[in-house]
Amino acid sequence: MSYDFRDIEAKWQKYWADNATFTAENNSIKPKYYVLDMFPYPSGAGLHVGHPLGYIASDIYARYKRHKGFNVLHPQGYDSFGLPAEQYAIQTGQHPAITTKDNIARYREQLDKIGFSFDWSREVRTSDPKFYKWTQWIFIQLFNSWYDNNEDRARKIEDLETIFSAEGNTNVNVVCDEDVTEFTAEEWNNFSSKEKQEVLLKYRLTYLAETEVNWCPQLGTVLANDEIVNGVSERGGYPVVRKKMTQWSMRISAYAQRLLDGLDTIDWPQPLKDSQTNWIGRSEGASVTFNVKDHDATIEVFTTRPDTIFGVSFMTLAPEHELVQKIITKAQKAEVEAYIEATAKRSERERMADVKNISGVFTGAYAEHPFTKEPVPIWIGDYVLAGYGTGAVMAVPCGDQRDYDFAKHFDIPIPNIFEGIDISEEAFADKDNTVIANSDFLNGLNYKKATKRAIYELEQLGQGEGKINYRLRDAVFSRQRYWGEPFPVYYVDGMPQMIEAKHLPIELPEVEKYLPTETGEPPLGRATVWAWDTGSNTVVDNDKIDHKAVFPLELNTMPGWAGSSYYFNRYMDPNNEEEVFSKDAINYWKEVDLYIGGSEHATGHLLYARFWQKFLFDHGIVPVDEFAKKLINQGMILGTSAIVYRISGTNQYVSKGLKDQYETEELRVDVSLINNSNELNLEGLRNWQPQYKDAEFILEENKYIVGREVEKMSKRWFNVVNPDDICNDYGADTLRLYEMFLGPLEQAKPWNTAGITGVHSFLKKLWKLYHSPLEGGQGGVFSVSETEPTKDNLKTLHKTIKKVEEDIENFSFNTSVSTFMIAVNELTAQKCNSRTILEPLLVLISPYAPHIAEELWQKLGNKESISTAAFPVFEEKHLVESTKQYPISFNGKMRFTLELSLDLSKDEIEAAVMAHEKTQQQLNGREPKKVIVVPGKIVNVVG
């Protein structure tokens, strides 16, 4: 019987599904382990071979942990709200729910073919009302919360109301909007209900506010900062402009410090932690208030260098700064307004690209230096960003290169406040080697001391204080789109009201078109049944609005990251209709032990999810405040595009080696038309696309050789490889092993089928090891005996166990594939057919190649599936050491340890000791710590 992977794989995939082999229990005497993949967005293109890389790794680990005796939770689901389905709906009129359902079915089919051990009974879909009911519920919890800086946690909004009615808001230490005005308890108690709501809205963790947002006209929606790459939208690459709009926001800024601190407690890749740290962008310094001369106005600036305050020779405001209009003098008005207009016209992108040109204009107004009381001219310049700090800087040209360049350009004085430093050529920004001069009470101090003193003096004046500034902005949470979670919000008198949790979910209404309305409202503005009846607590027709108690519902939907910010917790109890998850479930599973996914989510999903987790933790809804203990970023699998060279202006194509003799242009062709030696299938190409029907080819050595280019796997480059094809040709076990064999998990690497035969023939050899080739035709008959294993057999097995276990624990799945190959080669050479060896070997291999392992396991006469039970193979006590340590004594003293292979002969030991003595002489009497001996090989001295 030969290795018929198609039958074997179909058989076991059916068996696992029929027997619900991988269903995890919510209570078990076994220790728990939670292995999670980032759930996919089900796109219309289906999976390519890059997608399963991380899933295969996590599946190996999950299967390994089951063998180790853990109760493993390994779920999968779909992040199924999102833009592509909606764009497709706009083009075709097809309801996104239908497209999404079809895509999910296709994904599922592809995933099933690879033999993953997912617990599908726990599947979640973010677009399923049963799921987004709880997304809406969490939104309500956020709305009903505020952030208490004293206790450093989120609290219920009722507590804040109690505080306000008792003492007003003058003494509360909270994170809130900057424009809150102060009020006393008495004033609070006299506020109308609407006034109270308006005030509270400024404190809530999700709030409605007019903010400057990133508006993408082509997509017709706002985008969060992390959804913009290089000034254009991440999806589609459309331009983005700044625009003021009333939007829901999430007060993630309240958690900035805790999000930073938490990074020290989790085992995540350093580059990912670094990019979160940069994104949060903490900087320590001081805020300084400058009085504006001849105006009742102040300018607050943030600086990281309060020690250089005596070096201030001008101030710069962002063109968008609200004070600009107030303080410009008549003489400068025309010039300033022209400048502001010119900057407003330039897109964000142009401004970013054009950093070298210095531009700015004087406002005519002066501020007053807090210490010297000297006038400081106020300029505006677009090098100051409205969105960072206060949108204003105190310019210290001698200590900051941008201020220096600006001052040089506009002939502003550059006072030197650094002792013994030459600033005639450039600014001096080195904090560590600073001695301050020409600075009154700061003279002679270093950076640290001067900073402390300057802050103290500013506090004495009431014109500043030490401050920590974060780059992290609150996250905009509204999208003007159809295919997202509806908000559980209706409006009474313009104020947002939450729908009671017991009436959730609020389901997406039907619309006849998925575009914004003619009046510019989001697509939900087209829904005819989209009003909230507070009497019946149901969604009713819009035309009933203002009759009795019927109110308009929110027209925006939630962004893509809403559902993905807590889905990992929902897997723990996915079918619970009473709670987001039960206390028992969350206390049992607690958090994700291993999370595998791409690094592109560093400042999006992974930051938002940590934020929500901390929020849920504050309310005691989850027991830990970091949701994933360990995270691994799998590298991307890249495509290898195939390129043909067309001679310009003709339909002739020239082979790669001859292309330099002609003027050619490069065209990408489908990679399936290329064989392993880069030879093009000419007939295939002619039939592939009409433009190649009459193509002529200039060959070299009778072949057409294509060029190759490594780039992202994408339909438009025709370089996509479908895992289904690999499963059909070689089988899922080969695919799994090969994807691991390709290289280290975390590294990006191009897909290349050249080496796949090596892995496939390993599986064939493995199969043969359990069969006697002399009988039963080509593949032989199954033949495993009860004979005692030889020492060599045991050695091979035990070193394999040791190595594979180390590899899995270190996530070096690529090297354990090699280990298996060596083991099978050795055992074949040893003609081993002992059950004592061959049975445990299957357990080792089963996480990697589960189908073949199951089949051989069954042939060995086992009734139970190899996939579920815990086996002692991985337990230490079962291991016979493949090496032993021998103490060696010299001059009667025991000094050294010889680490020797299991069955070394006397001669070999003697040789080892002699070699050791020889080395001893070379060491001039130094003592090595131990000697490693491998039979028949050189002696190693470890010292």
Place this chain on the structure above:
RNA sequence: GCUGAAGUGGUGGAAUUGGUAGACACGUUGGACUUAAAAUCCAAUGGCCUGUAAGGCCGUGCGGGUUCAAGUCCCGCCUUCAGUACCA
């Protein structure tokens, strides 16, 4: 510019973290089996030198250093990739 990761045969990549560099696989070459092909199996395969062998020399981006011993540690460069960017 800043931050991070990495540079090892023709190729993908190993190397117990300071101890036989190049495991394993692909590819290539030669051979066996075949009328032939596929499949399978065996052997060789970093470079150079000595006719072969035995053996020797050089070899982990470049230049130094520490060490009995460096792909690995230290200093200074070069290159590539990724992220980020007027962040005050």
